[in-house]
Amino acid sequence: MTVLPPYPMQRLRLSAxxxxxxxxxxxxxxxAPAGAAVFAVFALVVPGTMAVAWPWAALLGGVLTGVSTGVCCLAALRRVRRAGAVDPATDARTLHAAERVLKEGRPSGVPDVDRLAAALLEASVRGPHPALTLALFVPIALADGALLAVALAEGDTRQAVFFGVLAVSMVGLGVFSAVAGxxxxxxxxWLxxxxxxxxR
Known part of the structure; x- marks a missing residue:
């Protein structure tokens, strides 16, 4: 039986x-596979909206999703490195302890842990405002709304339902993420x- 090393999530973050x-x-x-699956299902469920057959739609979705995810991930990691809140050489145990301290809302009394917790706290407060999360979903929702309007104008009920549900889902997810953030x-x-x- 394989036993995972302690603090796997912290080790993963530090490795990243x-x-x-x-x-x-x-x-x-x-x-990429998730994006490919979504585009393939989209091409199969809503025929006529893709200019290519579903295998090519899957390939397109995989490439677009993979590239965009990779670029965003790389940009986020480089931003974290520039901020300097977490030294990549930090011990996973210390990072775990600092995160737990922030969840509990009070210093631990251990200098190294509290210094790291303060750095994490300052970086999170000075980071991008949560409203930006909502802004990321707005263009998608607007595009879905436009496609919904076209479907309604053409009298295509199936496409109208599909795009309507997708638009509402995007708005709901964006609002939920922004409010939680x-x-x-x-x-x-307050901490x-x-x-x-x-x-501040």
Missing amino acids: LRHPAKAAAAAASLA ARERRRRR EPAFGLPR
């Missing part, structure tokens, strides 16, 4: 920070004085 290009390639290889951001702002950071 040490080797961002490899991590981005791994993320792309995992995302804003709530966590507010909570972490700043406890870790010696000025509250």
Whole structure:
């Protein structure tokens, strides 16, 4: 029986920070099949919306999803490295302890852990506003809305239902992500004085 090393998620994150290009390639290889499946189903379920047969649609979806995921992952990892909140050489145990300290909302009394927790806290508060998450979903929802309008104008009920559900899902997911991110951001702002950071 294979036993995983302790703190696997922290080890994975630190490894990604040490080797961002490899991590981005791994993320792309995992995302590509999902994108291929979505495009293939899209081409099969909603015929006429794709200019190519479903195998080519799957290939297109896989390439687009893989490339976009890899690029976004690489950009995010490089941004984290530039921020300097987490040293890639950090021990996984220390990172796990710092994250637990932030969840509990009070310093641990261990200097190394508390310093890392303060750095993580400051980086998260100074990061992009959660509203940007919602902005990422808006273009997709607008595109779905346009396709929904076309389907309604043509009297195609099946396509109208498909695009309608997709548009509502995108808006709902964006709103949920933005609200959850804003709530966590507010909570972490209240923690700043406890870790010696000025509250903004």
